[in-house]
Amino acid sequence: MKILIVGNGARESALGVKLQEDKRISKIFFAKGNATTDNIGQNYFESDIVSLRNLAIQENIDLTIVGPEAPLVDGIVDDFRKHDLKIFGATARCAKLEGSKAYSKKFMQTYNIKTAKAQVFEAYHDAIAYVKNHDYPLVIKASGLAGGKGVVVCEDVLEANATIHKFMIDRIYGDAGIQLVIEDFLEGYEVSIIAFSNGQKLFPCIPAKDYKKAGKGETGANTGGMGSAAPSPEWTAENQIDFEKNILEPTIFGLQEKNLNFRGFIFFGLMVTKNGCYLLEYNMRLGDPETQVLMALLENNLVDTIESCLNGDDVELKFSDKKAVCLVICSGGYPQNYETGFEIKGTDKVEHSTLLFAGASREAKRIVTSGGRVLSLVATGDSFDEARDKVYADALPIHFDYAYYRDDIGKF
Known part of the structure; x- marks a missing residue:
């Protein structure tokens, strides 16, 4: 093949x-x-x-x-x-569920999928008027694709006004921000669930935890992901039942009713609150860095699983009972401005983890940085502590100018 x-x-x-x-x-x-x-x-x-x-x-x-x-x-x-x-x-029709947050929010509302209350805005002054008397914090999202960075949790009206201006007037994410979704803030912890679709049914993987913020303790700017762990340590059997009843099943119904039948991946970005699971977003693809830990634990043959989905057959997903941790090492300045072209050294010292390059390319005999998220280190163990110790031990000898990573990935 x-x-x-x-x-x-x-x-x-x-x-x-x-x-x-x-x-x-x-x-x-x-x-x-x-x-x-x-x-x-x-x-x-x-x-x-x-x-x-x-x-x-x-x-x-x-x-x-x-x-x-x-x-x-x-x-x-x-x-x-x-x-x-x-x-x-x-x-393309199905991918619009990711490509337009406004479209996906309307889909959630139409099919009674449990999600935060929200409104969509296309006019700058309407958005400014809405946030003037809103409760805080609130969440402002660029409707279009912004590389996982077009979401801001605003603590007050000044921050909300500034964010709306950056998105709609300054166009910091281009056309992605000319339409906004402004929604109520949900307090809890995030969980990622990725499912295979066979065109009619969805088959969820084990839940994963994604560390989205640039700084320790989930502080700082949103990123594409600073690390991940699987299975998500906080997730419970009750959460699974809630997810299936209030999010997964109505999503399947909505996809079928709208004839959005596809054979591929769908990603559920969830917030688990004291009132249960809420859907934050759909991605119509594998997540990154969730894929790194899921592939480390998936026991199925990937090609056979995909072929079964393409044929419309049911699949039974099997995962190892081990724990997996992924640590992302980034370029200094990411997710804002950063420099590239720095030689990456010390990767030959990686002993306990799988090294997966991302924003890195080969130039002659050197490997140099070419992006914001430069590489992932992935390890499994009988416990999260064991997997975590492996990736951090292997991160120590790796060096390039301005490299940084969080020191709390896999720590709960």
């Missing part, structure tokens, strides 16, 4: 490492890939849909797996299917 994986993060590195277990696979292409994937397979440096489709045709690719959200929103699945190419991911 030949596989094409679209994306260049640690998520795609984790998929590549998982697929290495399958002896049927003769070659894996990564578009655009990174310094891990070029050791696993072959990096392909074009990323537009037409180029990827032509690659799939020319190389007789048997299966394409899409990592990031942008190609899904842009219709890569629709295009590949027109050319009878096998691909696992959401169609």
Whole structure:
């Protein structure tokens, strides 16, 4: 078999490492890939849909797996299917559940999916008037794709006004912020649940914990993710029942009623409060860094599981009873401005973890930084402490200029 994986993060590195277990696979292409994937397979440096489709045709690719959200929103699945190419991911219509937070919030409200109260705004002055007398804190979200960073928890009206101005007037996230979702703040802890879809049913993985904030103790700016742990340590059997009844089942009903049938991944971003589980957002893809810990614990053959979903068959997901921790090492300044091109040293000293590059590329014999989230270290153990000790021991010898990471990942 030949596989094409679209994306260049640690998520795609984790998929590549998982697929290495399958002896049927003769070659894996990564578009655009990174310094891990070029050791696993072959990096392909074009990323537009037409180029990827032509690659799939020319190389007789048997299966394409899409990592990031942008190609899904842009219709890569629709295009590949027109050319009878096998691909696992959401169609453009389905990907709108991630590509437009306004659309997804309306979907949640229509199908009585448990979520925070919210309103959508397209006019700057209407948004400013709304937050003037609102209770605080409140949450302001850019409706479009903003790389996981277009969400701000505002503590007072001054911060809300400034955030609305940055999103709608300054356009710090481009067109993503010209439409806003402003919703009530929910207090609790976040949980990520990713499910496989076979076109009719959803099959959830074990819950994972994502550390979204840049600073220790979940402080500072939102990021794409500073680390993860699985299974989520706070999650209970009661939470699972609540999630299935009030979020999962009505989502399945809504997808079917709107004919949003797809074969791919769907991500439920949850907030667990004293009043139960609430849905914060849908992502129509695997999460990063959740994928890193889920792939470390998944016991199923990934290709067989995807093939079953593509055929419309049910799947039974099996996960190890071990614990997994992922630590993300970042470029100084991330998620705001940061420099790249710094040589990464000490990775040959990694002994206890799986090293997954993300924002890193190979230049001659050197590996240099090329993004904000540079690499992930993933380890498993019989306890979270054991897994945590492994990733932090392996982080010590790794060095590049301005490197930083949180020191509380996997600590509960």
